[in-house]
Amino acid sequence: MTSKTYISIFLVFFGIGAGAQEVLTTEEAIALALDHNYGIKIAKNTVEIAENNAGILNSGYLPTLTGNAGATIEVQNSEGQLADGAVRIAEGAETRRYNASVDLSYTLFDGLGRLYNYKRLKEQYQLSELEARSTIETTMLQLFSIYYSVAELTENTDALEQTMAISKKRLTRAGYQFDYGQNTKLEVLNAEVDINNDSINLIVTKQLLQNTKRDLNFVLGNSYAEQFNVDTDVDFVLDIDKDELLEKTKLNNVSLLQAETNINISEFDIKTNKAQFLPNIGLIGSYGWNESSNNSPLAFVIQNTNSGISGGINLTWNLFDGGSTLTSVKNAKILLETQKLQMEQLNIDIERNFNNAWDDYQNKLIIFQVQKNNIITAQNNFDRTEEKFKIGQVTSIEFRQAQLNLINAELSRNQAKYDAKVSELTLLQISGELLNIAF
Structure with a gap:
């Protein structure tokens, strides 16, 4: 060449x-x-997770607030005897119950x-x-x-x-x-x-x-x-x-x-x-509302409604x-x-x-x-x-x-x-x- x-x-x-x-x-x-760099990106995400975990929202210092609600309907056939011996029969009697509450729980000392x-x-x-x-x-x-x-x-x-x-x-x-x-x-x-x-x-x-x-x-x-x-x-x-x-x-x-x-x-x-x-010492509280209605001729109260606030303190101690x-x-x-x-x-x-x-x-x-x-x-x-x-x-x-x-x-x-x-x-x-x- x-x-x-x-x-x-x-x-x-x-x-x-x-x-x-x-x-x-x-x-x-x-x-x-x-x-x-992908390794650095992943490391930054890990830091962000740890920062979230170290925040007040994950500390256990905040109370928990729970809402509850429910409704039930019952249809029953009933038969009852009065004091005078008379008998009353209720067929297809309908009972309705409604409830709602907001419950608070907070740990005072653990x-x-x-x-x-x-x-x-x-x-x-x-x-x-x-x-x-x-x-x-x-x-x-x-x-x-x-x-x-x-x-x-x-x-x-x-x-x-x-x-x-x-x-x-x-x-x-x-x-x-x-x-x-x-x-x-x-x-x-x-x-x-x-x-x-x-x-x-x-x-x-x-x-x-x-x-x-x-x-x-x-x-x-x-x-x-x-x-x-x-x-x-x-x-x-x-x-x-x-x-x-x-x-x-x-x-x-x-x-x-x-x-x-x-x-x-x-x-x-x-x-x-x-x-x-x-x-552990805890504080509990609740505000609730309940209503019930009954169209049965045997019922003493056709409709009942109540609401109110309740609260209290509880103590638990694991002795052993x-x-x-x-x-x-x-x-x-x-x-x-x-x-x-x-x-x-x-x-x-x-x-x-x-x-x-x-x-x-x-x-x-x-x-x-x-x-x-x-x-x-x-x-x-x-x-x-x-x-x-x-x-x-x-x-x-x-x-x-x-x-x-x-x-x-x-x-x-x-x-x-x-x-x-x-x-x-x-x-x-x-x-x-x-x-x-x-x-």
Whole structure:
């Protein structure tokens, strides 16, 4: 295959879709994820349910009001004997009864069970908010892990395209030199093999880039354009103090806050169960209306109507329930102790994870800086080798090695750059500061 034929195929293969594409910024990605990511949407719905549950309408502090109404009709045959011995018979006597009432019930005292349950629901609402925050933090970390993978693959694609351009120039040069008898066919064949390898690497990288863009759009709820680019500029939060960040971790880490909230809930569970040892005092009231009519000749009153208000106080006290309440209190205390132990374990685990994440971040920053310096060395080496190659002082194999060293240095630099950024975000997530920084 000649160089011209190969270049034509390459342009057809990669020329499609080479037009300008929108750039998805980090700010836009955050906004789109918050509005369209399905996990975040579900978490928001869960928070809304918990908020409804923690409202006054679900607290048990409001009275219940019930309306009742009814009507009955009876048709009977009756026979009765009077005091004088006379007998009276009523056939098809109809009796009608109507009633309506409004009943009120209100608990005045239940051993403070309502109070503790209401406070428990408030804590449950706080827990749901923390769970939603955890979902958002996890989604943001996932979002930017993929975002920076797209950025890395974008820069890798650019580097590989530059390598392709160099390889094409080398193939063209080798072809001219062969035509004029300055080298053998072997130089042309070597150049073709190298350009084929470069093209394969570029094809694979471009395909991986497209797949990763689809992954990113999935996290965004498929809310963005099908074709887009990302911002490849990265800023690091370099003024982080380890001790200060560790203190923030102990105060703001979402897992620790969730564990603390679960302890509060368990404490209210104990108090709620203990409330069952005390009596319940309730207030009841009713307003009713009743009317009955009877057309039987045996009836003393043909129609009767009454209405009125009634009220009262009732007391119920479960003196002994077989020990189930006592068992519930004991189990709630054990659960509380278990959660406190889990809290202690979690504190140790979080501090370990923080230290690991801190060291990983610092090391990756150093690696990134080393790779940046390595790029300078590799570029200088390639430039000098290229000049010597043009005047025939180095072989094509030496030139190719310098070219590979440069592209490998560029790919390693790109990986180190985005690995360091993702490591930084992981550290900020552990410390509870991920949502408080500007990306």
